[in-house]
Amino acid sequence: MSHEPAEPRSSNFIRDRIIEDLKTNKYQGRVQTRFPPEPNGYLHIGHAKAICLDFGLADEFHGHTNLRFDDTNPEKEDVEYVNSIMQDIQWLGFHWDGLYYASDYFDQLYEWAIKLIRDGKAYVDDLTADEIRQYRGTLTEPGKNSPYRARSVEENLDLFQRMKAGEFPDGSRVLRAKIDMASPNFNMRDPVMYRILHAEHHRTGNKWCIYPMYDYAHGQSDSMEKVTHSMCSLEFADHQPLYNWFIQQLGIFPSQQIEFDRLSLTYTIMSKRKLRRLVEEGRVKGWDDPRMPTLTGMRRRGYTPEAIRNFVNAAGVSRTNGIVELAMLEHYVRDDLNKRSPRVMAVLRPLKVVIDNYPAGQVEEMDAVNNPEDAGAGSRKVPFTKTIYIEQDDFRENPPKGYFRLSPGREVRLRYAYLVTCTTVVKNDQGEVVEVHCTYDPATRGGNTPDGRKVKSTIHWVSAGHAIDAEVRLYDNLFSKEDPDQVEPGQDFTANLNPASLEVVTSAKLEPSLANLTAGSRYQFERLGYFCVDPETTPGKPVFNRTVALKDAWAKVEKKHAGK
RNA sequence: UGGGCCGUCGACUAAUGGUAGGUCAAGUGCCUUUGGAGCACUUUGUCUAGGUUCGAAUCCUAGCGGCCCAGCCA
Numbered sequence: 001m002s003h004e005p006a007e008p009r010s011s012n013f014i015r016d017r018i019i020e021d022l023k024t025n026k027y028q029g030r031v032q033t034r035f036p037p038e039p040n041g042y043l044h045i046g047h048a049k050a051i052c053l054d055f056g057l058a059d060e061f062h063g064h065t066n067l068r069f070d071d072t073n074p075e076k077e078d079v080e081y082v083n084s085i086m087q088d089i090q091w092l093g094f095h096w097d098g099l100y101y102a103s104d105y106f107d108q109l110y111e112w113a114i115k116l117i118r119d120g121k122a123y124v125d126d127l128t129a130d131e132i133r134q135y136r137g138t139l140t141e142p143g144k145n146s147p148y149r150a151r152s153v154e155e156n157l158d159l160f161q162r163m164k165a166g167e168f169p170d171g172s173r174v175l176r177a178k179i180d181m182a183s184p185n186f187n188m189r190d191p192v193m194y195r196i197l198h199a200e201h202h203r204t205g206n207k208w209c210i211y212p213m214y215d216y217a218h219g220q221s222d223s224m225e226k227v228t229h230s231m232c233s234l235e236f237a238d239h240q241p242l243y244n245w246f247i248q249q250l251g252i253f254p255s256q257q258i259e260f261d262r263l264s265l266t267y268t269i270m271s272k273r274k275l276r277r278l279v280e281e282g283r284v285k286g287w288d289d290p291r292m293p294t295l296t297g298m299r300r301r302g303y304t305p306e307a308i309r310n311f312v313n314a315a316g317v318s319r320t321n322g323i324v325e326l327a328m329l330e331h332y333v334r335d336d337l338n339k340r341s342p343r344v345m346a347v348l349r350p351l352k353v354v355i356d357n358y359p360a361g362q363v364e365e366m367d368a369v370n371n372p373e374d375a376g377a378g379s380r381k382v383p384f385t386k387t388i389y390i391e392q393d394d395f396r397e398n399p400p401k402g403y404f405r406l407s408p409g410r411e412v413r414l415r416y417a418y419l420v421t422c423t424t425v426v427k428n429d430q431g432e433v434v435e436v437h438c439t440y441d442p443a444t445r446g447g448n449t450p451d452g453r454k455v456k457s458t459i460h461w462v463s464a465g466h467a468i469d470a471e472v473r474l475y476d477n478l479f480s481k482e483d484p485d486q487v488e489p490g491q492d493f494t495a496n497l498n499p500a501s502l503e504v505v506t507s508a509k510l511e512p513s514l515a516n517l518t519a520g521s522r523y524q525f526e527r528l529g530y531f532c533v534d535p536e537t538t539p540g541k542p543v544f545n546r547t548v549a550l551k552d553a554w555a556k557v558e559k560k561h562a563g564k
Numbered sequence: 565u566g567g568g569c570c571g572u573c574g575a576c577u578a579a580u581g582g583u584a585g586g587u588c589a590a591g592u593g594c595c596u597u598u599g600g601a602g603c604a605c606u607u608u609g610u611c612u613a614g615g616u617u618c619g620a621a622u623c624c625u626a627g628c629g630g631c632c633c634a635g636c637c638a
Contacts, residue, residue, distance in 0.1 A: 010578055010586070038638055073637060124569055129636055136634055140566050143634090184567040186634050195636035212638050237635050238568055259569085261631095272638095314587055316577045318570090322633050325575045328588045338601060373601070404599070413597060415635085447597045458597050527598045553599045 006451070012317045014053065018061055018229060021080040027228040029250045031063025034227050035089070035096070036218070038070045039202075042287040042294045043086040043088040045329075047310065049263040052312045053231055054078035055094040059136045066225055067096035071103050072217045074097050074201040080386060082202075084287075088295040091303045098225065102217045104202045105224060109212050110164065112220065112250055113175060113193060117156045122193060123149055124159040125176045130173075135181070136189050142182035143189045163196055166209045171197050180247065187242045187462040191215055216396065219243040222255035230257045234319060263315065264323040268293050268479040269484050273512065281306060282479070283497060290545045291501050296382045301475065302522050302532025302547030307336040324475070333548050337530040342370045342377060345460040346525040350389035350474055352435045352464065355420060356387040363463075366446065369493065374526075380513050384417045387464040389509045391527075394459040395436055397425060402557055404456035406452065408485055413458040419444040467509035472531065475505040517542050524550075 018031060021352045031199045035048065035054040058065040067089065071077050074142045089096070116122040119540070125148045126228075127135065137143035151159075160175055162168065174195040193216040198209045218282055234277040237259045247254055264270060270293060276282045278292070287294050290301035296309065311332035315324050345368070371377035390406070399407040406412050411421040418440040426435035443450055478484075487495050514523075519535040529549035 011580095012577085016580080036638095040638085071637065075638075077610060132636075133634070137633060138566085142566090171636065186567085189634085192636055197636085211636095213636075218638085234569065235632055240568095261570090314576080316587090318577070320570055320574060320576090325588065328576070334600090343600095345597080369597095372598085402599095415597060449597095455597090457599075459600075524598085525601085527600070529600095550598075550600050555599090555631090557599085 007466075008473050010316065013319070013530065014229070014231065014234075014317060015057060015060070017258060017445060018057060021228070022061065027212055030226070031465055032062065032066075032226055032228045032229055033041050034066040034068050034191040034222065034225060035056040036068045036070045036221075036232075037085050037100075038073070038076070039078060040073075040076040041081060041276060043298055044270055044275065044293045044295065045265065045268075045298065045369070046293075048092060048268040048295060048308050048536075049089075049312045049315070050231065051089060051094060051259065052309055052316060055096075056309075056313075057229070057231075059153065059203070064097040064226075065094070066098035068100040068102065069224070070218065071101050071201070071203065072212050072214060073196065073255040074211065077177075079202050082298060084090040088299075091295065091305055092278050092308065094564075098426055100221070100225065102212075102221050103201060103205055103489060105221050106204060107211070108170040108224065109217060109220060113160065113212075113216075114157065116177065116249060117160060117175075117195075118153055119249065120153060120178065122175055123151050123156050124150070124163065124176050125174050125190075125294050126172070129171060132192075136182070136186065137422045144420060146176070146190070149190070157370075160194075163194070163210050164208070165239070166198070168196055170198055175210075177242075177246070179242075180503060185241060187215065188245070191242060199357070201504070202559075207524075214240050215239055217245065218256060219246050219257070220250070220252065221251075222251040222509055223247055224256075227528070230255060232259055233262045233445055234259045234321070244339060255471065259319065260317045261458055264520075265293065265329065266323055266326045267478070267479050267484070268326065274493060277494075281494075283494065289332050290473070291475050299520075300456050300532070300534065301545050302334055302530060304336050304340075307333040310336065316345050323483075330548050334530070334551070336546065337524065339373050340371075340520050341524040341530055343372070343526050344461055344514060344523045345369075345382065345511045346470070346472075346514075346528065347389045347391050347462050348468075348474075348505050348525075348528065349392040350431070350462075350467075350507065350509050351392045351395055353388050353390050353420075353438055354435065355388070355418075355438050355440050357384050357422065357439045360386050361388065364417075364445075366416045380415060382513065383463045383466045384414075385403050385463045385465055388461045389415070389464055390414075390436075390459055390461050393459075395422075395433065397433055400558075400561070403554075404455070405459055406438075411455050413444075413447045413455050414461050416447055417451075418442070418446075418447065419449065419455060452491060457483055462509045462511050464509075466512045468512060468542065470494075470508045470510050470514075470544060471504040472508045472544045473534070474505060474546045476501050476503070476543055507518065509542075514542065522547070535549075 055065045118450045125146050133145045174192045176190045179188045181189045193212045197211050240257050243257050288296040288300045311329050332438045365381035366384050368382045394405045396407050408422050420438040420440045427432045428434045478501045479496045481496045484493045484496045517533045520531050521533045530547040531544040536545040
């Protein structure tokens with residue numbers, strides 16, 4: 001169950017289905033769902049969609065949701081992942097009712113397998129993996145029965161028990177369901193139920209050397225938990241007949257599977273296998289690298305659970321294979337952060353400004369509003385002095401058309417401080433502007449203009465003598481193509497990695513109110529974007545991650561001109 | 565090619581035989597001590613062809629297009 005109040009959402013076919021089932025009393029008014037991750041990797045934003053559906057829908061109808069780890073393959077799974085998964089679900093704001101593991105059901109599953117053998121519905125097959133593949137047939141040709149398909153119940157029972165007892169090596173035999181080798185649906189061509197795997201399981205240790213396949217474990221696990229609506233992604237639609245077949249043969253609680261489309265995002269890969277490669281090959285710094293679409297990465301980047309949930313709800317659910325624009329995710333992050341982030345002034349690329357007519361040694365404490373979107377957030381004092389830093393981008397010696405910021409002879413407002421006019425510039429040997437001189441108007445304290453005079457621009461600043469040095473990490477899309485998998489022949493998705501996805505700014509200047517920082521705190525750096533304190537922050541060296549930049553109308557204009 | 569699923573503005577998603585609507589993006593204007601936020605407005609859509617019907621995005625037929633399935637992965 002989640003703690004979130006139900007918010008107005010547009011309808012979707014799963015909710016409609018639940019409403020219909022409630023109306024017909026199909027499950028005595030119960031709604032029971034489950035979220036069934038395999039603990040073989042970190043959760044990503046695609047999982048967030050499934051989580052919001054599984055937990056959100058159950059919550060909406062006063063139902064229950066279990067967290068069930070689908071741990072039927074000991075070779076790929078690990079406790080490291082179960083811990084991270086639990087943490088990520090809680091961080092997203094959801095709470096499970098029951099906590100289960102498919103491995104909790106290994107004994108029951110084994111008993112049921114014995115029953116199916118007794119009923120003549122399952123048999124031990126000695127064919128090799130390769131032979132099984134050949135016997136399975138092709139898209140257009142039916143499969144052939146295995147020569148071992150007609151074994152007696154007694155022989156099957158004996159062999160299966162000996163499989164369990166560890167008498168046979170890995171891969172030597174499997175237990176298969178006896179269905180129909182001519183079915184047009186491959187999943188019904190005598191699917192494998194158990195394989196021999198002499199591997200230590202992270203929960204059951206060495207108790208088992210045979211492990212159930214997904215298809216034999218999932219539906220029965222749902223059934224045991226009396227799951228009423230078992231949501232999964234579209235590629236499992238072909239498995240539904242098999243899901244139902246096992247439940248029918250066993251005569252157990254009829255859980256039903258409902259498939260929906262996965263979440264895809266532009267400029268993003270969602271495949272666990274590929275994300276793992278990025279980590280293992282060192283293309284990113286880890287699963288929690290802020291460029292990763294993992295929940296742990298997004299958390300470190302500064303995304304909020306609310307933003308992710310709002311985005312997922314807005315993106316909706318259907319059965320079409322679409323790709324949501326990353327811009328939509330970014331909108332929901334800004335939307336949430338705008339309401340809750342305290343504003344602060346920080347200069348990423350400092351340019352020294354000297355205010356010639358301002359008294360040397362004087363310090364004025366200027367009142368600055370903490371959050372114009374939140375009257376309760378209060379205000380703070382920011383020190384102003386003769387020498388300050390402004391953003392290099394906020395000065396142009398030769399301003400292009402439409403550029404409103406500081407340039408020789410032009411007056412701008414220093415936020416919460418004074419109106420200043422640029423008089424002269426100082427250049428280095430390379431001809432670069434290294435210092436700007438201004439004069440200020442003492443009548444404009446606080447940025448007010450008693451005479452009603454207007455300036456086109458307000459820029460942020462930090463007092464040079466009070467500034468705190470900081471490292472700021474700026475992120476761009478991890479991939480430079482909307483579809484990272486679109487590559488030239490012979491290449492793979494890593495060819496589309498964006499070489500500029502990380503830019504580290506090492507000498508940013510922060511206003512002194514940022515002296516004590518807590519990892520994970522979020523701020524808006526005025527006019528720049530939303531930033532989050534990184535865990536690598538130390539008392540002497542603050543480190544920030546840019547979550548997302550503010551919308552930038554000027555950048556858009558510039559880009560348009562550049563494009564022409 | 566056998567089977568399954570799916571085609572609605574640039575993107576995502578509603579409309580459940582009865583006015584094609586919302587969000588994002590894009591654009592215009594207003595406002596602004598963040599070129600932020602906000603407000604107002606605007607552009608663009610039912611894959612195609614037939615059929616049923618007073619009426620079709622919706623139902624039927626046939627095309628076209630996309631995705632998934634031949635693991636002892638999930």
